[in-house]
Amino acid sequence: MDTSVLLQHLSDYIELTPQEQEHFCQHLLPKKVAKRGFLLQTGQICRHSFFVHQGILRGYTLDQSGGEHLLSFAPAGWWMADLYSLFSQQPGQLFIQAMVDTEVWLLPKQAQEQLYLDIPKLERYFRILVEKSLVASQQRLIDNLSRTAEERYAQFERRFPDLISQVPQKYIASYIGVTPEFFSKMRANWLKRGNNSVPKKLSSQGCLPEAFNFP
Amino acid sequence: MDTSVLLQHLSDYIELTPQEQEHFCQHLLPKKVAKRGFLLQTGQICRHSFFVHQGILRGYTLDQSGGEHLLSFAPAGWWMADLYSLFSQQPGQLFIQAMVDTEVWLLPKQAQEQLYLDIPKLERYFRILVEKSLVASQQRLIDNLSRTAEERYAQFERRFPDLISQVPQKYIASYIGVTPEFFSKMRANWLKRGNNSVPKKLSSQGCLPEAFNFP
């Protein structure tokens, strides 16, 4: 397992000297998690940020009646965490699960704090990522308040062209906030209406670079 | 107009020397905006962060059919901005309006960037605020996906006890994502059921300190 994907990501935002890269990487712990395996479960304290080197993670919660609500996907090149729990070091409510066999780098909370002091540029890196996440999160809020399920799916399609063919569609339904049944119906209407932009393998250029999920 | 509220807020997160405080304050511009006045409108580029010294702001968007969707309130002691526009310096979609006569401090984007370099502690300050905002935004997303309108109102009540008696309830309705009519109906049922926790002047201790809105 190598750090190339992560270092590339860092270099999109800040410039680190080879020594700084070295120092950063010393704090990383590799981890493999099999399909359906968990990196975190409700009630646990999130003690690491996870950087997805390969694979796909999802973060979701359960409501009172056991319904899943998918807060975020994290394909390769994304960070993931239960942010509430990570920042506050209180027990969180998120499950973080691998949707396929996945390899991640763990960055311990402690190390992250230390790195902010050792290499202030990293504070900038994570500030910018959090800013982007916040914008994305607010946009999703607005979309949930003001757009129909179909429009939300169209957004999703633009934002995550790759995921559509890679993850079961019930998870996509959960992300945009509808039941799998309704999602299926919606899709059927869609095809009937000739709006043929549904599953065809799209421009496979990875997820849009401005989309993040955490630090 | 004095900077005490803002400096107090800063000191909750970082310690600045008197000189640093002075340097920070030199970049601030005071502004008064009357009730219903706008600090920003759709299509404009957001060139400042706004710190509410006194009064209340709201940030909202319009959908295709002219419906308002309230993204955030900012009472005294909160930061406000169209974050997408501020970060990207592209035209935004938010209206930022005063709900009562309001006094704000403007922190120009340029100055903010410069201050990150001059006083790295400020980068930390804003990083932490953005982190908290992100957690709040994600929580609100989860709530919108998994809780009923009534539960969302209960949350709101806990989170913004003061606002309830200070702003017209149609705005609260918009914030939690229902129409004013439905909100009214809900409230009526509520009272009928004897759940008498609706408008009584609650513990007036200001908004919970962990709730933010931006930097």
Place this chain on the structure above:
DNA sequence: CCTTTACCATAACCTAGATTAAGAAAACAG
């Protein structure tokens, strides 16, 4: 003082999407 402009309440009706319940079709394990 009277008018206008917010703001709030109530009620009848309507629709997007939930829920429940099946089956069909993949994916997967043995």
Place this chain on the structure above:
DNA sequence: CTGTTTTCTTAATCTAGGTTATGGTAAAGG
């Protein structure tokens, strides 16, 4: 290759919340 599990589809019924409409009260404002 066969049995099992997971995923997808379809369809009937149901409900939370939206829409439209109408009247009422409070408070700006001339």
